Amino acid sequence: MTTSRPRFLAFRAFAARPLAAAALASLSSIAAAQARAPASIPDTLEQRVAACIACHAPKDTAGTRAGGVYFPRIAGKPSGYLYNQLVNFREGRRQYPLMTWMVNHLSDPYLREIADHFASQHPAVPAPPPAHEPAAVLARGEQLVRRGDPALKVPACIACHGEHLGGVAPGIPGLLNLPRDYVNAQLGAWRNGVRRAHAPDCMATIAARLDPGDVAAISAWLAGRPTPPGLRPLERAGHPLPLACGSAP
Amino acid sequence: MTRRLLLPAGALLAALVALVIAAALAWPREQYIAAASPEAWAATSANIARGAYLARAGDCMACHTARGGAPYAGGRVMDTPFGSLSTPNITPDRATGIGRWSADDFWNALHNGKSRDGRLLYPAFPYTSYTKVSRADADALFAYLRSLPPRQAQNRPHALRFPYDSQLALAAWRLLYFKPGVFEQDAQRGAQWNRGAYLVEGLGHCSACHSARNGLGGSDAGLGGGLIPTVGWYAPSLTSDSEAGLGKWKEDHVVQLLRTGVAPGASVTGPMAEVVAQSLRHLSEGDVRAMAVYLASLPGTPSARREPAPRPPQQVLDQGGRLYRQHCLACHGANGEGLGPYPALAGNRALTLAEPVNAIRVVLNGGFAPATAGNPRPYGMPPFSHVLDDAQVATLVSYLRASWGNAAAPVTSAQVNRYRAVPLD
Numbered sequence: 243m244t245t246s247r248p249r250f251l252a253f254r255a256f257a258a259r260p261l262a263a264a265a266l267a268s269l270s271s272i273a274a275a276q277a278r279a280p281a282s283i284p285d286t287l288e289q290r291v292a293a294c295i296a297c298h299a300p301k302d303t304a305g306t307r308a309g310g311v312y313f314p315r316i317a318g319k320p321s322g323y324l325y326n327q328l329v330n331f332r333e334g335r336r337q338y339p340l341m342t343w344m345v346n347h348l349s350d351p352y353l354r355e356i357a358d359h360f361a362s363q364h365p366a367v368p369a370p371p372p373a374h375e376p377a378a379v380l381a382r383g384e385q386l387v388r389r390g391d392p393a394l395k396v397p398a399c400i401a402c403h404g405e406h407l408g409g410v411a412p413g414i415p416g417l418l419n420l421p422r423d424y425v426n427a428q429l430g431a432w433r434n435g436v437r438r439a440h441a442p443d444c445m446a447t448i449a450a451r452l453d454p455g456d457v458a459a460i461s462a463w464l465a466g467r468p469t470p471p472g473l474r475p476l477e478r479a480g481h482p483l484p485l486a487c488g489s490a491p
Numbered sequence: 492m493t494r495r496l497l498l499p500a501g502a503l504l505a506a507l508v509a510l511v512i513a514a515a516l517a518w519p520r521e522q523y524i525a526a527a528s529p530e531a532w533a534a535t536s537a538n539i540a541r542g543a544y545l546a547r548a549g550d551c552m553a554c555h556t557a558r559g560g561a562p563y564a565g566g567r568v569m570d571t572p573f574g575s576l577s578t579p580n581i582t583p584d585r586a587t588g589i590g591r592w593s594a595d596d597f598w599n600a601l602h603n604g605k606s607r608d609g610r611l612l613y614p615a616f617p618y619t620s621y622t623k624v625s626r627a628d629a630d631a632l633f634a635y636l637r638s639l640p641p642r643q644a645q646n647r648p649h650a651l652r653f654p655y656d657s658q659l660a661l662a663a664w665r666l667l668y669f670k671p672g673v674f675e676q677d678a679q680r681g682a683q684w685n686r687g688a689y690l691v692e693g694l695g696h697c698s699a700c701h702s703a704r705n706g707l708g709g710s711d712a713g714l715g716g717g718l719i720p721t722v723g724w725y726a727p728s729l730t731s732d733s734e735a736g737l738g739k740w741k742e743d744h745v746v747q748l749l750r751t752g753v754a755p756g757a758s759v760t761g762p763m764a765e766v767v768a769q770s771l772r773h774l775s776e777g778d779v780r781a782m783a784v785y786l787a788s789l790p791g792t793p794s795a796r797r798e799p800a801p802r803p804p805q806q807v808l809d810q811g812g813r814l815y816r817q818h819c820l821a822c823h824g825a826n827g828e829g830l831g832p833y834p835a836l837a838g839n840r841a842l843t844l845a846e847p848v849n850a851i852r853v854v855l856n857g858g859f860a861p862a863t864a865g866n867p868r869p870y871g872m873p874p875f876s877h878v879l880d881d882a883q884v885a886t887l888v889s890y891l892r893a894s895w896g897n898a899a900a901p902v903t904s905a906q907v908n909r910y911r912a913v914p915l916d
Binding site for chain 1 (some may be wrong): 867
C-alpha cells in the first residue's frame with residue numbers, strides 16, 4: 243500500500259509522487275504504467291473515516307495541537323464509550339450539530355466498527371499545555387479528581403475513570419489529554435441537561451452537584467496533567483462504582 | 492358626503508369578503524371512496540406487512556418521529572416560512588395518538604387533508620401528493636399504524652404566524668392549490684410506468700421538495716427543482732439535464748443511487764440522504780426501477796438559458812487552486828476527475844447548479860452518504876467549516892465552479908455566511 247495515511251491528509255505525499263514515478267519509470271514498463279494510473283484510494287476503514295481526523299487528529303495539518311482548540315481526543319478511548327457517543331449524537335442525547343450531521347444516517351454496525359477502530363489507535367501524546375490557573379484552583383481540582391468532596395456527595399473522578407484516569411472498558415472514558423474547554427463544556431452540558439446518557443445518568447447526577455467554580459477547577463487540573471506513556475483503559479473496574487451508571491453496566 | 496359613499500362601499504366589500512369565505516369553505520375539497528370491505532384494514536399479517544412497506548414508501552416515519560424518540564410518536568418540529576409545525580403522534584394511543592380513528596378518518600386525512608375532528612390539515616403533511624394513494628393502500632397503511640405499540644405523547648401545538656395559523660387561510664390555500672383525487676392509470680403506458688408514477692406522485696411525494704414553491708407555499712407539482720425553504724438545500728430539477736434530470740443517466744445508476752445512496756459520480760446528501768436512509772433503501776428493486784422509468788419518461792425541461800457566467804478574477808482562481816491542492820486534491824484528483832469512491836468535480840452537476848447552496852454546504856459540512864445494504868460502510872468527506880473562513884470557502888467554491896470545463900457563476904462570502912448559519916439539524 244502506498245498510502246497508509248488517509249488521502250486528504252496526504253497532499254504532501256501526493257505532491258512528491260512525480261519524482262518517485264520518474265525514478266520507477268526506468269525500472270520497468272509495468273511500474274511506469276502503474277505510476278501513470280490515477281492514485282488508488284485504499285479500501286480501508288481508516289480511509290472511509292478519514293473525515294473524522296479533520297477535527298480529532300492529535301495535530302492538525304499545520305502542526306497545531308488540534309486538541310488545544312476544542313475537539314476531544316477519540317483515539318484510545320474505550321470502544322463501548324465511543325460507540326455510545328456516536329449513537330447519542332445520532333439520537334439527540336448529545337448536542338453538537340456537526341457531529342449529529344456526520345453520523346445521522348450511519349448504521350449501528352458501522353458505528354461499532356468506527357468505535358473499535360479509534361479505540362485501537364494509540365498515537366503519541368503531546369505534552370499538555372501549561373496551566374495558568376492559580377494554585378488554589380488547581381488544588382481544588384486535584385482534590386475533586388483524586389478524592390472527591392463528601393460534603394457535596396461528589397465521588398472522586400478516579401473512582402470510576404481509573405486510578406490513572408485512563409478510563410475503564412467498555413464504557414468509561416479516560417479524562418487525560420482533553421482540552422480544558424471540552425471538559426468544561428461537557429460538565430456544563432450535563433448540568434443543563436443538554437448532554438444525556440443512558441439512565442441512570444450518573445454523570446448528570448454528579449455534575450448537578452458541582453458549581454461552575456468546581457467545574458473550572460476540575461477541567462483546569464485535568465488539562466494540565468501529562469499522560470503517562472502507555473496509559474490504556476483498564477479492562478474492568480477493580481471495585482463497584484460509587485453510583486449506578488446506565489452506560490457503564 | 493364622503494361618509495355616505497363610504498358606508499355602502501364598506502358594506503359591499505364586507506359582503507364580497509363573506510362571499511369569498513363562504514365559497515372557500517363550501518367548495519368541494521373532499522371526496523369519499525368507500526373501503527372494499529372491512530377486511531381491507533383488518534389486523535392481518537398480510538395487511539400489516541403491506542402497510543409497513545407502504546409507510547416506508549411514504550417516508551411517514553421521517554417526519555412523525557422526533558430525533559431519538561419513539562417511532563411514529565411525532566414531535567419533530569418542522570420550520571417553514573410561515574412558522575414551525577410540530578408533527579403529530581400517529582401511534583394508536585387512544586388519548587394522544589390515532590387510537591380512536593376509523594379507517595374512514597384515516598382515509599379522510601390522507602386523501603382530503605382533514606383531521607378526524609374536521610380541522611383542515613397543514614400541507615406540510617403532503618396530502619397534495621397522498622391524495623393519489625388508493626383506498627386499498629390507505630387501508631393497509633391504517634392496519635399497519637394500528638399495529639404499532641401505542642405511545643402516549645401529547646401533540647404539541649404548531650407555532651405559526653398570523654394569518655397562517657387560521658383555518659380560513661388554509662381553506663383559501665386549499666381552494667388555490669388542492670384538489671383531491673386518486674391516481675389514475677394511463678392506459679397508454681405500461682404497468683411499470685404506472686407503478687412508478689403512482690409512487691413518485693403519491694406516497695413518494697417527490698414534488699414536496701423537487702418543485703418550486705411560491706410565496707404562499709403552493710407548488711406546481713412538477714419536478715422542476717426548488718429551494719427547500721428554511722432547510723437551506725436546493726432540490727434539483729429531475730427533468731432538466733443541467734440539474735438532476737435523468738435523460739443522460741443509465742437507468743441502473745439511477746436505481747443504484749436511490750437504493751444505495753451512491754452511484755458512479757454521484758451520492759446523496761442533505762434531505763435526500765434522509766429519504767434514501769428512511770424510505771428508498773427499504774423499497775423493492777422493482778418499485779425503485781419503476782420510479783426511475785417514470786422519472787426518465789418525463790418531458791425534459793430545456794435548460795433555462797443562463798447568461799454566460801462571469802468568470803472569477805484570476806486572483807480568485809489562483810487562491811482557489813491553492814486551497815484545492817491543499818484540501819481537496821488528494822481525493823478529488825489533480826484535474827477534478829475524482830479518485831475511487833470520491834466523485835468527480837469536473838462536470839459535476841450538483842456543483843454547477845445555478846443555485847450554489849448545495850456546493851457551499853457540502854464544503855462547509857462534508858458528511859457521509861447513508862449506510863445502506865448496497866453501501867454499508869460509506870466513505871466520508873471532512874467538514875471544512877472550522878478550517879476555512881467564509882472568504883476562503885467562497886474562493887474555493889468559485890474555483891471549483893469555474894475549473895475543468897465547469898462554467899458556473901462565482902459565489903460570495905456573504906452567501907457562504909448565510910449557509911454557515913443554517914442549522915444542520
